[in-house]
Amino acid sequence: MMGPAHSLSGAAAWLGVGAAAAALDHPMPWPVLVVGALICAGAALAPDLVHHKAATISRAFGPFSRGLCEVVDKLSYAVYKATKKPGDKRRTGGHRTLTHTWLWAVLIGGGTSVLAMTGGRWAVLAILFVHLVLAVEGLLWRAARVSSDVLVWLLGATSAWILAGVLDKPGSGADWLFTGPGQEYLWLGLPVVLGALVHDIGDALTVSGCPILWPIPVGNKRWYPVGPPKGMRFRAGSWVELKVLMPAFMLLGGAGGAAALNLI
Numbered sequence: 001m002m003g004p005a006h007s008l009s010g011a012a013a014w015l016g017v018g019a020a021a022a023a024l025d026h027p028m029p030w031p032v033l034v035v036g037a038l039i040c041a042g043a044a045l046a047p048d049l050v051h052h053k054a055a056t057i058s059r060a061f062g063p064f065s066r067g068l069c070e071v072v073d074k075l076s077y078a079v080y081k082a083t084k085k086p087g088d089k090r091r092t093g094g095h096r097t098l099t100h101t102w103l104w105a106v107l108i109g110g111g112t113s114v115l116a117m118t119g120g121r122w123a124v125l126a127i128l129f130v131h132l133v134l135a136v137e138g139l140l141w142r143a144a145r146v147s148s149d150v151l152v153w154l155l156g157a158t159s160a161w162i163l164a165g166v167l168d169k170p171g172s173g174a175d176w177l178f179t180g181p182g183q184e185y186l187w188l189g190l191p192v193v194l195g196a197l198v199h200d201i202g203d204a205l206t207v208s209g210c211p212i213l214w215p216i217p218v219g220n221k222r223w224y225p226v227g228p229p230k231g232m233r234f235r236a237g238s239w240v241e242l243k244v245l246m247p248a249f250m251l252l253g254g255a256g257g258a259a260a261l262n263l264i
Contacts, residue, residue, distance in 0.1 A: 001199075001202040001203060001205075001206060001236050001241055001245075002236055002237050002241065003045055003048075003056035003057075003137070003138050004138055004139070004246065005202065005241050005242075005245055005246050005249070006044040006045055006048075006138060006198070006199050006202055007041040007042070007044050007045060007134075007135060007137075007138025007139045008041070008138075008139065008246055008249040008250065008253070009044060009198050009199075009202055009245075009249050010037075010040040010041040010042070010043060010044030010045075010138075010191075010194070010195040010198050010199070011037040011038070011040060011041040011044075011135075011139065011249075011253050012249040012250070012252045012253035012256060013040055013044075013194050013195070013198045014033075014036045014037040014039075014040035014041075014191050014194060014195075015033065015037055015252075015253045015254075015256035015257040015260060016252065016253075016256040017036070017190075017194065017256075018032075018033045018036070018037075018256060018257065018259075018260030018261075019255075019256040019257075019259035019260045021260065022259060022260050022261075022262060023259070026177075027260065027262070028173065028176060028260060029171065029172050029173035029176060030261065031163065031166045031167050031172045031173045032167070032172075032173035032176045032187070033257065033260050033261070034163070035128070035163050035167065035173075036187075036190070036191040037191075037253075037257075038131065038132055038135045039127075039128070039131040039132075039135075039188065039191040039192060039195070040191035040192075040194050040195040040198070041131075041134070041135040041138055041139055041195070042130070042131030042132060042133070042134030042135040042138065042195065043108075043131060043134070043191060043192040043193075043194070043195025043196055043199075044138070044195035044196070044198050044199045044202075045057045045060075045134045045137070045138050045195075045199070046099070046108070046134070046192075046195065046196060046199070047099040047100050047104070047105075047196055047199045047200065047203075048099070048199075049068065049069050049072040049073075049099050050069065050072055050073040050076050050093065050094040050095050050096075050097070050098075050099055051069060051073075051095065056134070056137050056138060057069065057134060057137075059137070059149075060133055060134055060137050060152075061133070061149075061153075062149055072094070072098075072099065073093055073094045073095075074094065075094070075098065076093075076094025076095075076097045076098035076099060077091065077092075077093055077094035077097070078094075079094075079097065079098045080094060080097040080098065080223065083214075083215060083222055083223075084222055084223060085217060085220055085221055085222045085223075086220050087219060087220030087221040088221050088222060088223045096203065096208060096210060096211065096225075097211065097214075097223060098214075099196075100199070100200050100203060100210050100211060100212065101200070101211060101212060101213070101214040101215075102197065102200070102212055102213065102214075103214065103215065104196065105192075105193050105196035105197050105200070106193060108192055108193070108196060109189040109190065109192040109193030109194075109196070110189055110193075111189075112127060112188055112189040112192045113185075113186050113187075113188060113189030113190075114189075115127065116185035116186065116188040116189070117182060117183060117184075117185060117186050121164065124164055124185050124188070125160050125161065125164055127188055128159075128160035128163060128164055129156050129157055129160040130156075131192075132155075132156040132159050132160055132163075133152055133153060133155075133156035136152050136155060136156060137152065167185075177190075197212075200212045204225075204226050204227045204228075205227065205228065205232075205233060205234065206227075206233055206234060206235065206236050207233050207234070207235055208225060208227075209225025209226055209227035209233075210225060210226055210227065211223040211224060211225055211226065212226045213226060
């Protein structure tokens with residue numbers, strides 16, 4: 001999938017979680033619903049860290065993100081070579097390997113939760129800033145492409161500061177899910193995990209599939225490309241993605257958000 005579809009699917013997924021939470025009598029305060037949706041939209045771009053030239057995430061933070069993408073690409077390729085089985089195909093890079101697995105999603109989400117819980121306010125602000133910038137790049141990609149990177153960063157920083165201030169207010173959601181001392185922002189890792197997994201599921205629908213199950217082997221492959229039958233797959237950027245899936249994500253996200261806020 002392309003970046004905008006990934007971001008839309010991430011936002012829709014979190015809004016769906018909000019609807020489920022409301023149905024289970026543990027509704028999200030509106031700031032948690034909004035912040036979680038934006039984080040999930042940004043996190044749904046992160047598995048493409050291996051794309052150091054074309055991906056939205058590689059452009060989001062200028063030379064820093066491009067350099068990080070190169071490092072992650074080399075790391076992913078090294079892990080692939082070290083763990084592949086005889087049935088796994090030959091590769092020249094790390095695309096759709098390590099960062100497109102359930103294990104990566106859990107590790108990144110867990111790391112985010114630990115950072116949020118132990119790093120204090122500045123760590124929370126950093127998490128929000130990074131994911132809000134990515135959300136802008138994904139959801140508002142047309143405007144972001146023609147705008148200055150500095151303006152996008154300023155928007156991300158300002159939004160992060162405002163939203164963190166809202167969440168800090170009593171009853172606004174810092175302790176929505178975990179209420180123990182020092183656990184106020186432990187939930188921030190959840191939309192990160194969800195965003196990464198939604199990205200992987202979206203890529204599994206495309207022609208190449210996605211090795212979500214790694215390191216669990218399937219037959220003679222450790223990097224088995226999970227996906228539906230070949231006839232049900234589509235190419236990234238095709239009409240199926242643009243004309244069917246993206247409108248569906250918008251409708252599902254709207255319905256999920258309305259249900260989460262008890263509007264329907």
